[in-house]
Amino acid sequence: xxxxxxxxxxxxxxxxxxxxxxxxxxxxxxxxxxxxxxxxxxxxxxxxxxxxxxxxxxxxxxxxxxxxxxxxxxxxxxxxxxxxxxxxxxxxxxxxxxxxxxxxxxxxxxxxxxxxxxxxxxxxxxxxxxxxxxxxxxxxxxxxxxxxxxxxxxxxxxxxxxxxxxxxxxxxxxxxxxxxxxxxxxxxxxxxxxxxxxxxxxxxxxxxxxxxxxxxxxxxxxxxxxxxxxxxxxxxxxxxxxxxxxxxxxxxxxxxxxxxxxxxxxxxxxxxxxxxxxxxxxxxxxxxxxxxxxxxxxxxxxxxxxxxxxxxxxxxxxxx
Amino acid sequence: xxxxxxxxxxxxxxxxxxxxxxxxxxxxxxxxxxxxxxxxxxxxxxxxxxxxxxxxxxxxxxxxxxxxxxxxxxxxxxxxxxxxxxxxxxxxxxxxxxxxxxxxxxxxxxxxxxxxxxxxxxxxxxxxxxxxxxxxxxxxxxxxxxxxxxxxxxxxxxxxxxxxxxxxxxxxxxxxxxxxxxxxxxxxxxxxxxxxxxxxxxxxxxxxxxxxxxxxxxxxxxxxxxxxxxxxxxxxxx
Numbered sequence: 001x002x003x004x005x006x007x008x009x010x011x012x013x014x015x016x017x018x019x020x021x022x023x024x025x026x027x028x029x030x031x032x033x034x035x036x037x038x039x040x041x042x043x044x045x046x047x048x049x050x051x052x053x054x055x056x057x058x059x060x061x062x063x064x065x066x067x068x069x070x071x072x073x074x075x076x077x078x079x080x081x082x083x084x085x086x087x088x089x090x091x092x093x094x095x096x097x098x099x100x101x102x103x104x105x106x107x108x109x110x111x112x113x114x115x116x117x118x119x120x121x122x123x124x125x126x127x128x129x130x131x132x133x134x135x136x137x138x139x140x141x142x143x144x145x146x147x148x149x150x151x152x153x154x155x156x157x158x159x160x161x162x163x164x165x166x167x168x169x170x171x172x173x174x175x176x177x178x179x180x181x182x183x184x185x186x187x188x189x190x191x192x193x194x195x196x197x198x199x200x201x202x203x204x205x206x207x208x209x210x211x212x213x214x215x216x217x218x219x220x221x222x223x224x225x226x227x228x229x230x231x232x233x234x235x236x237x238x239x240x241x242x243x244x245x246x247x248x249x250x251x252x253x254x255x256x257x258x259x260x261x262x263x264x265x266x267x268x269x270x271x272x273x274x275x276x277x278x279x280x281x282x283x284x285x286x287x288x289x290x291x292x293x294x295x296x297x298x299x300x301x302x303x304x305x306x307x308x309x310x311x312x313x314x315x316x317x318x319x320x
Numbered sequence: 321x322x323x324x325x326x327x328x329x330x331x332x333x334x335x336x337x338x339x340x341x342x343x344x345x346x347x348x349x350x351x352x353x354x355x356x357x358x359x360x361x362x363x364x365x366x367x368x369x370x371x372x373x374x375x376x377x378x379x380x381x382x383x384x385x386x387x388x389x390x391x392x393x394x395x396x397x398x399x400x401x402x403x404x405x406x407x408x409x410x411x412x413x414x415x416x417x418x419x420x421x422x423x424x425x426x427x428x429x430x431x432x433x434x435x436x437x438x439x440x441x442x443x444x445x446x447x448x449x450x451x452x453x454x455x456x457x458x459x460x461x462x463x464x465x466x467x468x469x470x471x472x473x474x475x476x477x478x479x480x481x482x483x484x485x486x487x488x489x490x491x492x493x494x495x496x497x498x499x500x501x502x503x504x505x506x507x508x509x510x511x512x513x514x515x516x517x518x519x520x521x522x523x524x525x526x527x528x529x530x531x532x533x534x535x536x537x538x539x540x541x542x543x544x545x546x547x548x549x550x551x552x553x554x555x556x557x558x
Contacts, residue, residue, distance in 0.1 A: 205371065206407040207420075208390075210395060
């Protein structure tokens with residue numbers, strides 16, 4: 001066995017030892033990526049454009065929930081039912097703030113371009129401009145340092161799985177993620193609202209002939225994407241704190257997740273997010289933690305080179 | 321008079337597609353628009369469902385000025401449009417496509433759904449299949465069924481026979497006749513001029529964005545100008 005084989009076997013041994021811990025952490029990150037990826041994929045599905053200001057939609061939810069949690073929790077240590085209520089409140093506050101921000105961006109940065117039939121490049125420039133404006137504004141208003149969200153629960157180890165500690169933070173993310181994704185899936189597949197989104201994604205003009213208000217449907221996709229992004233902003237902030245630049249890396253990774261799963265495809269966004277989260281986490285066994293961003297973006301490059309339509313392909317139109 | 325179009329001008333940017341057209345449709349009629357490609361037939365239908373608002377002119381439907389009404393408000397007014405190329409939602413099932421036709425209706429529409437399946441038995445068989453997997457003829461039936469799900473009083477049909485086998489075209493035209501008999505007024509744009517004129521009550525002939533003449537369909541069928549240009553028959557002595 002050569003030196004490289006020796007290197008690999010040593011690191012696989014690490015992976016085997018840490019497997020469950022890395023898996024749980026990876027899935028939790030993956031759920032957050034997936035929540036943010038929903039926003040990219042929904043907007044892409046109906047408008048065929050990437051909302052590159054989505055990072056700031058995510059940040060808005062993080063800051064809004066930070067201020068509300070700080071006001072309510074302060075220095076106290078909530079537990080029991082209060083914790084559950086506060087987590088739900090944090091998600092609702094983050095989701096609402098981000099939905100509002102998403103709606104504002106649609107009105108200010110995108111709709112005027114849409115009405116003028118602007119080229120795709122104009123949307124990209126508009127999005128980057130809006131993004132820079134927003135995160136610099138946040139830095140100016142809220143300071144340029146990391147703020148910890150007061151924890152709505154005690155982050156103890158809830159149970160142990162094959163020697164790996166599963167903390168409350170992970171349980172919160174997993175439960176919130178599963179509930180939100182299943183609800184969204186059902187809404188898109190079964191309700192009139194979901195049907196209108198799918199109709200616009202498949203053929204906007206014909207959807208309007210059926211009586212679907214296209215402008216309203218587009219606004220709606222920004223709102224839903226905002227709710228998921230804001231919930232992600234809150235959950236991410238619980239673990240890493242909030243800061244004006246917080247959106248940049250998670251949003252790029254969520255974009256990677258959306259492309260990995262098949263941009264425009266809702267289930268793809270979830271699958272892409274989970275795979276990316278776990279892949280990043282497992283790579284810790286092989287490279288230093290500081291390099292995991294490299295892993296994420298190497299994955300993005302590889303998909304774009306070899307399977308640009310992602311795992312499930314582009315198809316927001318489908319109910320499944 | 322059900323629908324009245326008065327001197328309507330439609331522009332696509334710098335290009336004028338309709339140079340002031342005037343026509344009307346009466347309750348219970350089948351009216352057909354004839355003309356070569358680019359004459360403005362499809363544009364006329366698109367104008368009548370809000371996809372292209374006229375720059376000037378007026379559209380009156382059942383006494384109401386609808387000139388500037390938006391596309392998504394037309395179904396509720398009672399005007400449904402079967403677009404050129406059918407435009408079925410490819411990733412929705414047949415059933416979901418029909419439900420999209422009833423998008424603006426509140427309450428139950430299962431009676432209408434049953435009626436569609438009665439009119440188009442093949443759609444019932446294919447109920448759970450994706451619209452994109454249907455044959456051209458099945459898609460055309462679905463497109464018509466979808467439009468009827470909005471319970472329109474005026475149905476706009478754009479090239480319903482395009483690309484279909486003659487036997488299916490027969491069926492489609494028979495169904496268009498039945499739709500009229502059940503009380504829905506029909507405006508049909510058709511390449512297949514002979515078939516359209518046999519079915520229609522009246523026809524308008526368009527050229528370069530203008531209506532050049534109009535008459536009862538039976539007269540147009542025997543009109544030399546129409547026969548020469550649109551029915552592909554040579555006029556005697558030329």
